[in-house]
Amino acid sequence: MQDLSFKVQRYLPGKDKKPYIQEFTVPFRQGMTVLDGLIYIKENIDNTLSFRSSCRMGICGACGMLINNFPMLACHTPVEELETARVEVRSLPNFAIIRDLVASLDPLFEKHKSIKPYVISPDLKEAEEPIAEFLQSPDELESYVQFAYCVKCGLCMAACPTVATDALFLGPQPLGQAYRYCTDRRDTGAKERFREADSPHGVWLCHLAGACSEACPKGVDPALAIQLLKRAMVFDSLRLRKKRTPASVAQPPAESKPKIDVPEFTVK
């Protein structure tokens, strides 16, 4: 590949009536990502270009964008993988634009907060002043661990066709996280989350398009989590949901001696 054609969405609220596309030419470099291209534009061509990024290694989830019509992390997308020299970058759909490629993720975080994304412990004293770990079996960890990899990048929400039609729909990220915490044996807040997910714009509006799971850069399967949440809610509604005993607290470790005796200082 020679030079790349970067078509980048520009939009400055208050100045521009609507978003428009500006084209930049970026020299190709082996192994470069879309984020590298955007950084090149900002450093060498137009320093007013706005986008969000942080870790540059697919961990923080800040650089979610619509790249060639598919929601992806810019830092996690090598240009070579796109198999074209034309790269079109827009801000994430289903979110308002703050400026250029920066989408406002406020609705995502508001919805995420509404499902109480934390372990609600039955033992308030232990939650406030923890003395030891909660005991969990490997199987119990396995039941939710893939959903715990969510980095809140918003790609699943941008890909979801139901979020596109119904802005009030909770969406794949919050619903997936609701399931993640409901299935955690340390947690006893399932009923509270079920109540939230049971709203008219809750879990039952998911049509299982599966776009969320396809878009997730961390391999989380929110579509599966939503189906499992639906099943848990049906069983709970029919009073068939198995009652689990909350995870118990491990015994505090007994005082132990160091395995190897620390040699005495030879120099005093």
Place this chain on the structure above:
Amino acid sequence: MKETQLKILQYISGIGLFFFVGAHLLVSHLSSGDPTTWESVLGRATSSGWLAFYIILSIFGIYHGLHGLRTIILEFSLPNPAVKVLDWSLLAVGLTVFGYALYIPINAFIVG
């Protein structure tokens, strides 16, 4: 868990419709003989078994259809007060249609 319960009823009515519409198709279109003759129609109209069949089919059909319609309308980002209006409106429509759906087979059963 109102939405979940409504959805469970949607599943039950969907499964019910599969069997009841299947039976309807079997009798009306696939069975030997002509189901549209005066004798056949009158025979079904005066049968208490068929009366129950039509009433249950109406319940399943009306509920399944209106709940599906509700799901579609909900996607227009209706706020909660509007959802309540929608629910009561659909309930009124459902009861009216069900009343009419009851009247026809019961009237035929009594008159026939």
